[in-house]
Amino acid sequence: MADKVEKGPSLEGGSGDSLASSRKPTEIPTVAQMIEMQNKAASASGDSAAAGGGTGTPGSPQHPGFVLFKQGAEARLYRGTFLGKPAVLKERFSKKYRHPRLDEKLTTKRTQGEARTVARARKAGIPTPCIYFVNYQSNCIYMEDLRSATTSRDYIVAVQSVRGGDSFRALQPIMDKIGKTLATMHDGDIIHGDLTTSNIMLKQDSSMPEPQVVLIDFGLSSVSHLPEDKGVDLYVLEKAFLSTHPNTEELFSIILKSYTRHSRKSKEVIKKLDEVRLRGRKRTMVG
Amino acid sequence: MEVSTTLDLYPDTTVSMALFSGVTNGSEVRRKIMDGTIAAAVINAQMVCDPFQVLVAVNKAVHLDKLDKKKTKTVFGEILFNLSPGNNILAAYQKFGVQDAESQDVLVVLLNDLQGEQLQQVSGIIQGTRIPLESLKDIRDEQQIIKLYKISESERSVGRLEEVVVCRMATKDAG
Numbered sequence: 001m002a003d004k005v006e007k008g009p010s011l012e013g014g015s016g017d018s019l020a021s022s023r024k025p026t027e028i029p030t031v032a033q034m035i036e037m038q039n040k041a042a043s044a045s046g047d048s049a050a051a052g053g054g055t056g057t058p059g060s061p062q063h064p065g066f067v068l069f070k071q072g073a074e075a076r077l078y079r080g081t082f083l084g085k086p087a088v089l090k091e092r093f094s095k096k097y098r099h100p101r102l103d104e105k106l107t108t109k110r111t112q113g114e115a116r117t118v119a120r121a122r123k124a125g126i127p128t129p130c131i132y133f134v135n136y137q138s139n140c141i142y143m144e145d146l147r148s149a150t151t152s153r154d155y156i157v158a159v160q161s162v163r164g165g166d167s168f169r170a171l172q173p174i175m176d177k178i179g180k181t182l183a184t185m186h187d188g189d190i191i192h193g194d195l196t197t198s199n200i201m202l203k204q205d206s207s208m209p210e211p212q213v214v215l216i217d218f219g220l221s222s223v224s225h226l227p228e229d230k231g232v233d234l235y236v237l238e239k240a241f242l243s244t245h246p247n248t249e250e251l252f253s254i255i256l257k258s259y260t261r262h263s264r265k266s267k268e269v270i271k272k273l274d275e276v277r278l279r280g281r282k283r284t285m286v287g
Numbered sequence: 288m289e290v291s292t293t294l295d296l297y298p299d300t301t302v303s304m305a306l307f308s309g310v311t312n313g314s315e316v317r318r319k320i321m322d323g324t325i326a327a328a329v330i331n332a333q334m335v336c337d338p339f340q341v342l343v344a345v346n347k348a349v350h351l352d353k354l355d356k357k358k359t360k361t362v363f364g365e366i367l368f369n370l371s372p373g374n375n376i377l378a379a380y381q382k383f384g385v386q387d388a389e390s391q392d393v394l395v396v397l398l399n400d401l402q403g404e405q406l407q408q409v410s411g412i413i414q415g416t417r418i419p420l421e422s423l424k425d426i427r428d429e430q431q432i433i434k435l436y437k438i439s440e441s442e443r444s445v446g447r448l449e450e451v452v453v454c455r456m457a458t459k460d461a462g
Contacts, residue, residue: 065295082295083342115461122454125441130450131457133296133346137354144450 028165031174031211032204034158035150063089063140074110074219079145082132086145090114090219091138110219111139117190117221118143124188126181127203127214148205149214152178153197156245168251174202174211175251179258181213182237186230187264193220195237197244227265231272232281234259238273290338290420291400294346297353302345303397304338305406306423309390310415316393317385319412320363327409328363329385332392333428334370334435337449338420341396343456344369349398366396372436372455382435392426 029037060068066080066089078089092107094100115134122128130144152174159167178200185192192199194217204211222229234256241252256273260266291303310316319325328345335341348365351357359365359376371379385393393413397405410417429448432438436455438448445451 064298080295083292083339083346085339112461115458119454119458119461122445122451123439123442125439125444127445130446130454132343132453133350133457134461135350 028159028162028167028170031150031155031202034155035148035202035204038150038154039147063091082142085132086147087132087142088129088145090141090143092140107139108136111136111141114218114221115141117218117223120188120223121185121190121215121218121221124184124190126185126188126190127212128218129214129216146201146203146214146216149201149203151198152200152202152213153244155202156197156248156251160245171251172254174213175254176258177211177213179255179260180262181215182234182255183259183261183263183266185215186233186259186269189223189225191222191224191229191233192218193222193233193236195233196240227268227272228276228283230265230269231276234269234273235276235281238277292342294342294349296346297349300349301399301401302342303400303406304341304420305395305397305410306332306392306418306420306426307395307413307415308392308418308422308426310385310393310413311390312412312414313385313387313391313393316413320385325409325412326363326397326405328366328396329413330367330370330394330396331383331386332394332423332426334383334432335394335423336427336429336432336452338423340370340449340453340456341366341394343453345396345398347457362398363396369456372459374459394423 060066060078063078063080066078068076068078070077075090075092078091080087080089082089092111094103094107098106111134115131118128118131122130129146131141132144133142134140135142155174156171159165159170181200182195192215199215199217201214201216202211203214224230237255238252241255242248245251256270260270263269290305291301294300294302316325316329320327320329330341344366347369348357348362351365352362357365358374359368364376364380367383368376368379370383373379385391393415395406395409395413397409400406432448432452433443436452438451438455442451
């Protein structure tokens, strides 16, 4: 698994669950309410990086003003400010077990690749965090910090934890949007490569009447027009979705239905998905 | 009225911006930039969505300057080049630099002008009126920006115009 870009205050010890349970258990939160709660919890817990933007925080020695908040297998994520805007810094570090020359090449190529697909995704109309600056010397990407957003993972968990609520009906519109976004992305021949409910964010600020689906972490992304790759992309999401949120087969099928409705080439992709389900992500090489 | 910002990544560099309206001596200003009398980036204000866009260009220019990897001769030329979507330096200067128009609005960008002396010198050359930086949003020519960057309807829907442009600028050398 690559680095999971889990943005949002939910990282502080599974606050997603505690938030949901501290609410009146009969009320299903809207996305906007959920974001508001998370931001409140973040500022209450004194999370200076998420709340204030690094005023007075010493930050890391290599990146003054930036505070580490997530470490993945391939990159570290910091929060801070960039030219007055709240920003996330994604730094790909070198792997000491690789040959230095190969390591340098791989790291730079991946940083470049991520910047490229983000640009491509935006051109196709997929909302994704705006990149502010790429430093190819240190393999750092400075990008927009989504403030009024929550991961779809936290939102699904929060909605499901409401006792007696009809979570299926409440989540339906969101799943529909996710399916549509994935369809647009695949129609633009972009393969995300690491679709999980943590990498699908829901953004909503006061200017937006409805939540918007924002895709993050294009670290494993690629460009391909093959139905095979698109099918695998969906398969990865299905696996991640069903293991993160047990007993949600029906919910996931809304995503697929919406995908089928909105994608131009959905027929071949869904066919491939069925194939991949039988054999797994890797192609069998016999003979 | 001069607005100064320190670059987060290069705290030893301060950026100052000043907006001039109704500038009548465009070609003279261009000549003085070329012969080195004016050490500043003078930007066609119509092509700027937001001061943040300029700061992003300056940050990248300073970054490349420190690495000695500039594509153009000066850090100020690099600022104009970074603003441009293409890789043609002349095209960048023509679109984002001072125009030949009889009257135009320009944004002057200065580096490390802590005492304001540079601004005074430039103000002495530019024949126009200083106006607040906030007026930039009334001057910007959205249609021309969208056309130059070839921003499609779907890309435009992703976010605010300045974000769309900034992301394009930042990822332009990613291929």
